[in-house]
Amino acid sequence: MKVYSLSGPSGTGKSTSALAFAHKIGVEAIIDDGLLIVNGIKVAGVSAKFEKNTITAVRRAIFTDEGHREEVMKALITYNIQSILVIGTSDKMTKNIAHRLELGPIETYYYVEDIRSQKEIQKARFIRQTQGKHVMPIPYRQVEQNFFKRLVQKGKEIFTPKREKIGETTIVLPDFQQEYIAIDKQVYVQLLAHSCKQQDIVHKVEHIQFILGEHAKATIALQLKMPIDYSIPRRVYQLQEAVQQSFFQHFGYELDNINIYVHSALQKKK
Incomplete structure (x- = not known):
């Protein structure tokens, strides 16, 4: 299996750009916030965004729960995954995830600055700070809305340069994202x-x-x-x-x- 890493601080737009970037470098699967996503569809895992606080969200994202870890590892075999992009906030985090899921060594490390402009990163951070919105790179229909007490809305459809649909995103307000500055x-x-x-x-x-x-x-x-x-x-x-x-x-x-x-x-x- 070819393993790639994409890291950057929270709120910089990694999940927003993940589907398009994975397609660009020829990667079929993504690990993001506890989910295994194959060709734009969630096939296993539980999102860290369903957690009630930041500590349990981080634990979910790095697969500390054995049942969660085994479910995703089994799906990796079932779907015969040959290439995967692991997303995290740092190289240390993506290495930890790769180790926990027994993916093998990471071949190439990418950073959010490699795939997003400074302008896009600045705007993503501002939206996170003032609206508390998080992006999940899976379809709206796959988000269990009963986990969220607040906003769940459709994001955008992701296409290739030839206008072939890669997938879509969903925007959520997790329960743990309670501190943000609302600007009228x-x-x-x-x-x-x-x-x-x-x-x-x-x-x-x-x-x-x-x-x-x-x-x-x-x-x-x-x-x-x-x-x-x-x-x-x-x-x-x-x-x-x-x-x-x-x-x-x-x-x-x-x-x-x-x-x-x-x-x-x-x-x-x-």
Whole structure:
């Protein structure tokens, strides 16, 4: 069996990218948070995200329970797994998992920085810190929803570059994820409006729409001041840069899209 490791701190998006990355390097199975996933489908194991506290979640993830360990080892033989990606928070953790499951030595070590951009990692961390959301790289229908008292929702479908479906993700709020900072959507809108108003070309901000999901987007409609004795595209681009800089300064990640619509221009009243 060829064994690969993917590690990185919690909340950096390893599970979000796992299916696409495994397919890219030609790996058929994944070990993630106590689950054995083969070709995008859970075939054995119990997710650590079902646990009530962080300590039992870690124990579940590293297969300290004998029944759990034996179930996954039996499935590895049943499905004749020839290649596997072990996911953990560190090399030490993935080595421990590989040892517990008797997978053999890890051939190659990958890190979250190898498969995700810094921008993606920053946004994933922010979502974890402010929404407490965790991603499971298995279909929604395979998540035992009675384990969760809070959010369980469909994530996204994962496709190859040729638009062949690899699998899908599910978003959950585990019981042990109780500490996170909730930020009201209006806070984002107010910051974006304030950033725009600081620019001397802006007469009025008419409307702002903010979306934080797979992509973080801001759509801003505004009026410009008269007279317009400058290049509008150049100054609007500078406005986008100012908004991006302010947003990053306050929230620690960048917006994916900043769409600015100029509706009109008015003479400033004396």
